[in-house]
Amino acid sequence: MPKNKGKGGKNRRRGKNEGEEKRDLIFKEDGQEYAQVIRMLGNGRLEAQCFDGNKRLCHIRGKMRKKVWVAAGDVILVGLRDYQDEKADVILKYNPDEARSLKAYKEIPDTAKINEGALDEEDAEDNEDEGYSFADI
Template sequence: MSDNEGRKNLRMPEGDEVFAVVTNMLGANRVKVRCMDGTERTARIPGRMQKRIWIREDDVVLVEPWDWQDEKADVVWRYEKQEADQLREEGHITDSV
Protein backbone atom coordinates (compact mmCIF):
# COMPACT_ATOMS: atom_id res chain seq x y z
CA MET A 1 0.00 0.00 0.00
CA SER A 2 1.26 3.44 -0.81
CA ASP A 3 1.14 6.48 1.45
CA ASN A 4 -1.11 8.33 -1.00
CA GLU A 5 -3.87 5.73 -1.01
CA GLY A 6 -7.16 7.37 -0.11
CA ARG A 7 -5.70 10.86 -0.55
CA LYS A 8 -7.35 13.42 -2.78
CA ASN A 9 -5.88 16.43 -4.49
CA LEU A 10 -7.59 19.22 -2.61
CA ARG A 11 -8.24 22.79 -3.58
CA MET A 12 -5.62 24.90 -1.83
CA PRO A 13 -5.65 28.66 -1.15
CA GLU A 14 -4.69 30.89 -4.05
CA GLY A 15 -3.79 34.56 -3.73
CA ASP A 16 -5.46 36.11 -0.67
CA GLU A 17 -7.60 33.06 0.16
CA VAL A 18 -7.32 31.56 3.64
CA PHE A 19 -8.69 28.48 5.43
CA ALA A 20 -11.45 29.12 7.98
CA VAL A 21 -13.81 27.23 10.28
CA VAL A 22 -17.48 28.24 10.50
CA THR A 23 -18.35 29.23 14.08
CA ASN A 24 -21.87 30.69 13.76
CA MET A 25 -24.68 30.79 11.25
CA LEU A 26 -25.89 34.39 11.08
CA GLY A 27 -28.71 34.06 8.56
CA ALA A 28 -29.23 36.04 5.36
CA ASN A 29 -26.51 33.92 3.68
CA ARG A 30 -23.86 35.02 6.15
CA VAL A 31 -21.67 33.04 8.53
CA LYS A 32 -19.13 33.93 11.20
CA VAL A 33 -15.77 32.27 10.50
CA ARG A 34 -12.51 31.92 12.43
CA CYS A 35 -9.68 32.20 9.92
CA MET A 36 -6.29 30.50 10.15
CA ASP A 37 -4.63 33.94 10.21
CA GLY A 38 -6.27 34.49 13.62
CA THR A 39 -9.00 36.87 12.45
CA GLU A 40 -12.73 36.45 13.11
CA ARG A 41 -14.67 37.50 10.00
CA THR A 42 -18.22 37.70 8.74
CA ALA A 43 -18.34 35.74 5.50
CA ARG A 44 -20.92 35.92 2.75
CA ILE A 45 -22.14 32.79 0.96
CA PRO A 46 -22.35 33.70 -2.74
CA GLY A 47 -25.44 32.99 -4.81
CA ARG A 48 -23.73 30.26 -6.83
CA MET A 49 -23.33 28.22 -3.62
CA GLN A 50 -26.78 28.83 -2.13
CA LYS A 51 -29.11 25.81 -2.27
CA ARG A 52 -26.32 23.74 -3.86
CA ILE A 53 -23.74 23.52 -1.11
CA TRP A 54 -25.00 23.50 2.46
CA ILE A 55 -22.68 25.06 5.01
CA ARG A 56 -23.01 24.23 8.70
CA GLU A 57 -21.18 25.13 11.90
CA ASP A 58 -17.72 23.56 12.25
CA ASP A 59 -17.35 23.16 8.48
CA VAL A 60 -13.95 23.99 7.03
CA VAL A 61 -14.21 26.55 4.25
CA LEU A 62 -11.93 28.60 2.08
CA VAL A 63 -12.61 32.34 2.27
CA GLU A 64 -11.29 35.36 0.43
CA PRO A 65 -11.10 38.49 2.62
CA TRP A 66 -12.39 41.70 1.11
CA ASP A 67 -9.76 44.22 0.04
CA TRP A 68 -11.62 47.21 1.47
CA GLN A 69 -12.93 45.62 4.72
CA ASP A 70 -10.64 43.06 6.30
CA GLU A 71 -13.29 41.93 8.81
CA LYS A 72 -15.49 40.58 5.99
CA ALA A 73 -14.94 37.85 3.41
CA ASP A 74 -16.57 35.71 0.72
CA VAL A 75 -16.84 31.93 1.03
CA VAL A 76 -15.08 30.42 -1.98
CA TRP A 77 -15.11 26.68 -1.22
CA ARG A 78 -16.45 24.21 1.35
CA TYR A 79 -14.50 21.08 2.24
CA GLU A 80 -16.28 17.82 3.02
CA LYS A 81 -15.54 16.07 6.32
CA GLN A 82 -13.01 13.66 4.82
CA GLU A 83 -11.24 16.51 3.04
CA ALA A 84 -11.12 18.57 6.24
CA ASP A 85 -9.66 15.58 8.11
CA GLN A 86 -7.01 15.24 5.41
CA LEU A 87 -6.14 18.95 5.72
CA ARG A 88 -5.77 18.53 9.49
CA GLU A 89 -3.56 15.45 9.08
CA GLU A 90 -1.33 17.29 6.61
CA GLY A 91 -1.03 20.26 8.99
CA HIS A 92 -2.71 22.87 6.79
CA ILE A 93 -5.31 23.71 9.44
CA THR A 94 -5.30 23.43 13.22
CA ASP A 95 -8.12 23.12 15.72
CA SER A 96 -6.53 25.63 18.09
CA VAL A 97 -7.36 28.65 15.92
Protein backbone atom coordinates in the same frame (compact mmCIF):
# COMPACT_ATOMS: atom_id res chain seq x y z
CA MET B 1 -59.80 17.34 -8.84
CA PRO B 2 -56.68 15.15 -8.61
CA LYS B 3 -54.62 15.25 -5.45
CA ASN B 4 -50.93 16.05 -5.60
CA LYS B 5 -49.10 13.08 -4.11
CA GLY B 6 -45.54 13.93 -5.10
CA LYS B 7 -43.07 16.45 -3.76
CA GLY B 8 -42.59 18.88 -6.60
CA GLY B 9 -42.24 18.73 -10.35
CA LYS B 10 -39.58 17.63 -12.78
CA ASN B 11 -37.07 20.21 -11.55
CA ARG B 12 -36.91 18.34 -8.23
CA ARG B 13 -36.24 15.04 -9.98
CA ARG B 14 -33.58 16.53 -12.23
CA GLY B 15 -30.76 16.23 -9.67
CA LYS B 16 -31.61 12.84 -8.16
CA ASN B 17 -28.73 10.77 -9.54
CA GLU B 18 -25.98 13.22 -8.65
CA GLY B 19 -23.81 11.34 -6.18
CA GLU B 20 -20.84 12.63 -4.24
CA GLU B 21 -17.96 12.25 -6.66
CA LYS B 22 -14.36 12.33 -5.49
CA ARG B 23 -12.79 15.73 -6.18
CA ASP B 24 -9.23 16.93 -5.97
CA LEU B 25 -8.18 18.69 -2.78
CA ILE B 26 -8.08 22.45 -3.34
CA PHE B 27 -5.45 24.38 -1.40
CA LYS B 28 -5.54 28.10 -0.59
CA GLU B 29 -3.89 30.68 -2.83
CA ASP B 30 -2.95 34.33 -2.34
CA GLY B 31 -5.88 36.28 -0.90
CA GLN B 32 -7.55 33.17 0.50
CA GLU B 33 -7.67 31.65 3.98
CA TYR B 34 -9.02 28.54 5.69
CA ALA B 35 -11.73 29.12 8.30
CA GLN B 36 -14.18 27.26 10.52
CA VAL B 37 -17.81 28.32 10.79
CA ILE B 38 -18.75 29.62 14.25
CA ARG B 39 -22.42 30.33 13.65
CA MET B 40 -24.91 30.91 10.87
CA LEU B 41 -26.45 34.38 10.74
CA GLY B 42 -29.07 33.95 8.02
CA ASN B 43 -29.51 35.78 4.70
CA GLY B 44 -26.51 33.94 3.22
CA ARG B 45 -24.10 35.14 5.89
CA LEU B 46 -22.09 33.45 8.61
CA GLU B 47 -19.48 34.17 11.23
CA ALA B 48 -16.21 32.29 10.81
CA GLN B 49 -12.97 32.00 12.75
CA CYS B 50 -10.12 32.12 10.25
CA PHE B 51 -6.99 30.13 11.02
CA ASP B 52 -4.89 33.29 10.77
CA GLY B 53 -6.49 34.38 14.08
CA ASN B 54 -9.16 36.81 12.81
CA LYS B 55 -12.92 36.46 13.20
CA ARG B 56 -14.71 37.49 10.01
CA LEU B 57 -18.24 38.03 8.74
CA CYS B 58 -18.54 35.89 5.62
CA HIS B 59 -20.97 36.00 2.71
CA ILE B 60 -21.95 32.77 0.91
CA ARG B 61 -21.56 33.32 -2.82
CA GLY B 62 -24.54 32.92 -5.11
CA LYS B 63 -23.25 29.76 -6.79
CA MET B 64 -23.25 27.97 -3.41
CA ARG B 65 -26.55 29.29 -2.03
CA LYS B 66 -29.30 26.63 -1.86
CA LYS B 67 -26.91 24.07 -3.36
CA VAL B 68 -24.16 23.58 -0.76
CA TRP B 69 -25.42 23.56 2.83
CA VAL B 70 -22.98 25.10 5.29
CA ALA B 71 -23.41 24.44 9.02
CA ALA B 72 -21.61 25.43 12.21
CA GLY B 73 -18.30 23.60 12.60
CA ASP B 74 -17.66 23.16 8.87
CA VAL B 75 -14.23 23.96 7.44
CA ILE B 76 -14.46 26.44 4.56
CA LEU B 77 -12.19 28.36 2.19
CA VAL B 78 -12.79 32.10 2.20
CA GLY B 79 -11.64 34.80 -0.18
CA LEU B 80 -10.28 37.83 1.67
CA ARG B 81 -11.22 41.36 0.62
CA ASP B 82 -8.52 43.92 -0.03
CA TYR B 83 -10.61 46.81 1.23
CA GLN B 84 -12.39 45.14 4.21
CA ASP B 85 -10.35 42.93 6.51
CA GLU B 86 -13.31 42.06 8.76
CA LYS B 87 -15.37 40.61 5.86
CA ALA B 88 -14.78 37.71 3.48
CA ASP B 89 -16.56 35.57 0.88
CA VAL B 90 -17.10 31.81 1.14
CA ILE B 91 -15.54 30.12 -1.89
CA LEU B 92 -15.66 26.43 -1.00
CA LYS B 93 -16.88 24.05 1.71
CA TYR B 94 -14.67 21.09 2.59
CA ASN B 95 -16.28 17.79 3.55
CA PRO B 96 -14.92 16.11 6.72
CA ASP B 97 -12.57 13.80 4.78
CA GLU B 98 -11.01 16.72 2.94
CA ALA B 99 -10.68 18.66 6.20
CA ARG B 100 -8.83 15.73 7.77
CA SER B 101 -6.53 15.66 4.74
CA LEU B 102 -5.82 19.39 5.18
CA LYS B 103 -4.94 18.70 8.81
CA ALA B 104 -2.62 15.86 7.73
CA TYR B 105 -0.89 18.20 5.23
CA LYS B 106 -0.44 20.76 8.07
CA GLU B 107 -2.50 23.33 6.15
CA ILE B 108 -4.79 23.86 9.14
CA PRO B 109 -3.63 23.62 12.78
CA ASP B 110 -3.95 20.40 14.76
CA THR B 111 -6.07 22.18 17.38
CA ALA B 112 -8.97 22.58 14.89
CA LYS B 113 -11.89 20.25 15.62
CA ILE B 114 -13.25 18.83 12.38
CA ASN B 115 -16.68 17.66 13.60
CA GLU B 116 -17.33 20.45 16.10
CA GLY B 117 -20.95 20.92 15.04
CA ALA B 118 -21.87 17.26 15.54
CA LEU B 119 -22.08 15.55 18.92
CA ASP B 120 -19.44 12.96 19.67
CA GLU B 121 -20.46 9.55 21.02
CA GLU B 122 -19.24 10.47 24.51
CA ASP B 123 -21.27 13.71 24.49
CA ALA B 124 -24.39 11.84 23.44
CA GLU B 125 -23.98 9.39 26.35
CA ASP B 126 -23.54 12.28 28.81
CA ASN B 127 -26.71 13.95 27.57
CA GLU B 128 -28.72 10.75 28.08
CA ASP B 129 -27.86 10.64 31.77
CA GLU B 130 -28.97 14.24 32.43
CA GLY B 131 -32.56 14.09 31.15
CA TYR B 132 -35.57 11.91 31.67
CA SER B 133 -36.26 8.86 29.59
CA PHE B 134 -39.59 7.33 28.64
CA ALA B 135 -39.07 4.61 31.26
CA ASP B 136 -39.16 7.26 34.03
CA ILE B 137 -42.59 8.55 33.06
